[in-house]
Amino acid sequence: MHSPEERLENIRMIRDSASAFAPTGDLTRVRGLRYQTPGFDRAVWREMASNGWLGLSLPEAQGGAGLGMAEYCALLEVFGAALLPEPFVPAVLSARLLDGEQLASQLTGERLLLPALQEEIGSLDTAEGWARLRNGKVSGRKLCIPMAVAADAFLVSTPEGLALVESTAPGVNLELVTTQDGGHFGHLQLEHAPAEMLPLQPQALADALDEAALGTAAYLLGAAEQAFALTLDYLRTRKQFGQTIGNFQALQHRAVDLKLQLALWRASLEAAAATCDAGAPVTQRRAAVSRAKARAADAALLVTRQAVQLHGAIGYTDECDVGLYLRKAMTLANLYGSSDQHRRRYDACMPRLASA
Template sequence: MSDIDEMNSEREERLRMIRDSAASLTAPDGDLGRVRRLRFNEPGVDRAAWTEICAMGWPGLRLSEALGGSGLGMAEYAALLEELGRGLLPEPLIEACLVAPMLQAEEREALLSGECLVLPAGIGYEQAAALPQVRDGKIYGEVTHVALGAAADAWLVACESGLALVEKGAQGLQLSQQSTQDGGHLAHLRFNGTEVRLLEASPAALDEAALACAAYLVGLMDSAFESTREYLGVRSQFGQQIGSFQALQHRMVDLKIQIELARAIVAQAASAIDSNSSAAECQRLVSTAKVRAAEAAMLVTRQAIQLHGGIGFTDEADIGLYLRRAMVLLNAQGSLAFHQARYIALLQREVA
């Protein structure tokens, strides 16, 4: 076996192990009972499950070993998120992975151990027009749309001075929240002279977070597809299984093609990041992957509900949970409009 073949074999084994470890936190039979129990319940995160996630080393999967992480590639990260997407994992793993490399050693160690959940607030492609301001060690302003923000022990806040760490319960902090379609919430943080600590941090790996979100959506729609395929195999009409109807078979084939196209572009973008391709190429592929995965997930989950018939439109049917989650992630880690515009701008720059 050549060195290249051996390296590929080792990587395939790592990917298999990562998928197996992810499957241990999601029900093997597709049961979404844990997801249902967390819906619309504060704080929206199962801390026992989060501790298990941290014990597996997932928040540090992309961190270098020098920073306490595993130092694995984007392909491994995408494989993990795809598997977690199958089980609709509600915990904010992508957000925690985003802030991990930007924290100081003490806070990063607490995050990786599961002791302290730190989430990003206002860190993203499309920042608010008016960022919070820091004066004399205190922050003033507000940040909206913080995913599962009420579950955090602290927030890494984007402000005019850079990044600031705000701890839960700090004086002058007000927190409100609004429920989302999937049963989670978006937090609204208001700062009125809240004590903070400014951090010197490396730039946020936004493209990695966007690609991880795309991979999650691939797993989500694939699981919705499989659930639908199983349903069509047992549901009978006119004395025969409806899965045998040619019209429905054609629809399922079309959906499978959309899933595989999304999976392929996610893999291509992950490969570009791992091979240190140019920044422009990585950005173009990531934006392509995010748009493709988000649009395909909406198509597949909507069609899955229709193929379930009337029962698919009830809240009791698990198939609806996939659509609700896809709706929430549609514009997460960069809106469709942002990624479409960035893709066009990069393409025009290439041909200019």
């Protein structure tokens, strides 16, 4: 176990190393990868893997660093501020469900296995549906797989267990849908595709999905805080009627409101990470994650939309960087559960927490 002081130092070092790797001042690489295939750089991906980041929160016995959700979220905040397009959260989700050689190849970046779990748009339920495994072959449809075209294989959830399906296997068809940020989601159609059965504990899948939801909330927080920082810089330099527009009281009030949203968001995220790291009971962890993700989904859209508006007309042009943060928020806000879905789950947890 690490002491609080050691954990704070770990978080600081993670932030520093990630910031050196992914600086926020230049989005040239991000712009160059938009609307391209696969939409991210495999060389950068392998470098991220070589830094040990894919296994940051995995136990040491599985080849990870054995750190917690606080460290994981700190890393993702930096990635969000830099708008990294690499599918980090989905890949870590997959790593949580792997072992042996498959896990080792995922952690080193040699292979990229992406989770294919969602069967209905807007649904958090991955255990039910019509993807079925029969006689070593799987049939069904999975939706909204981020950056799916780059996958070497997919981890397909079925009621019978987890199926590993190679992306080049017969019976695998992938439909790509371009997303607002210039990336893509893949819709996977499987017709008697050969698959390898992997062991899967339902609790492990639920925990991995919660980690992905919390990681997405952290990524969005980093993106929103950077959009807000860009907006403050603009308010301090843009002049109208002989003075900087940051002196106008109406704009100051709007900026304060956004700062409050970010502060509440950070408090909720850090509380959820601390709850998970403390080994709290399942219901308590679920409630904390859902509270953080619900706030993230709403606040990400609010802050980034307001950031664009506060930039005035230039904010609506593609050349203005602040618009890239809004596009990212629109793409990720509902990933691993929308605000409505997580509010419903939070409400469902409350009676059990009250009676505990």
